[in-house]
Amino acid sequence: MNIRDQWPERWPLQPVPRDAWAEQHPTYPEAEPRIIRAALARAERRTGGNWYVFAGSRQVRADRPLGFHVAGTELVAWRDRSGALQVGPGACPHLGAPLSEAAVHRGALVCRWHGMRLGSRGRPGWKPLPSHDDGVLAWVRLDGAGDEEPLDEPVIAARPVPRRSIDAVMAVTGVCEPSDVVANRLDPWHGAWFHPYSFTRLRVLETPPVDGPAPVEDRFLVEVTFRVAGRLGVPVLAEFTCPEARTVLMRIISGEGAGSVVETHATPVGSTADGRPLTQVVEAVVATSPRTGFLLARNAATLLRPAMARAARRLWRDDLAYAERRYAVRTGRHDRAGRKP
Secondary structure (H helix, E strand, C coil): CCHHHHCCCCCCCEECCCCCHHHCCCCCCCCCHHHHHHHHHHHHCCCCCCEEEEEEHHHCCCCCCEEEEECCEEEEEEECCCCCEEEEECECCCCCCEHHHCEEECCEEECCCCCCEECCCCECCECCECEEECCCEEEEECCCCCCCCCCCCCCCCCCCCHHHEEEEEEEEEEECCHHHHHHHHCCHHHHHHHCCCCEEEEEEEECCCCCCCCCCCCCEEEEEEEEEECCEEEEEEEEEEEEECCEEEEEEEEECCCCCEEEEEEEEEEECCCCCEEEEEEEEEEEECCCHHHHHHHHHHHHHHHHHHHHHHHHHHHHHHHHHHHHHHHHCHHHHCCCCC
């Protein structure tokens, strides 16, 4: 008798059939480009209030500054004496020294070139920027980079409560624009083909409309099995939505881990030496489960976070190739590959 016939349906782990990759059901007939284009166009009209994710909350420390770029602007982040997030321009107003190399002393930056102290009150020619720490991700509001009406706080989708969840954050950077990253996430059909090591038995059950009135929230509803080990997987029902222009949210709505979310944020960084755009993908995984074993596992969250981040980074190794290729194709740069200037 087939083991799948005897396997209890209530168990979260289920047997996965041994199907050859090339024998999967093709998804290209359903993956209509116009569906993705329409959902992307509506997502880009949703305001983020000029807020940009730049790091995981734990990356910003009180003992040293974190340097980064958003939309070509050099910035620096640190924590003050109360632990609050602070963000400001990355160049010292005196002679332009890199504040990413400054010391943090009593909650303020001290420039290593001449000792200028820069804190939350600022100085002439140097003013801290609006910032927000949501407990998982660190944000900065850069009104000079965006053309949206500023919001007091970023648009953040509901997450599992911290005391019953584990979160992990990873970041990678690719040669593309934020829209290419968002378009990748608005193509759930590629999952089992492009990531067979992680997904199988994927079916898109619901897609947003192409024409007609724009929905309040575009939604892709996906039935998929996450591979765990060998021929075992976890079947779930998940939805993909865009709370704002540079964010795609995946939420498990039924199955093991219901309520868990994966937030994918696309932040423009700057440009390469030859003028191509650079985009940083910051992805936060916030996992939850009512099972006793999961609550016990929270005690080992420090050990689990690196493994969760590695799994996300493995997926983005492929998905960045997708996003970069999309950028190259739509801009015609793939035709120039290998040509001499």
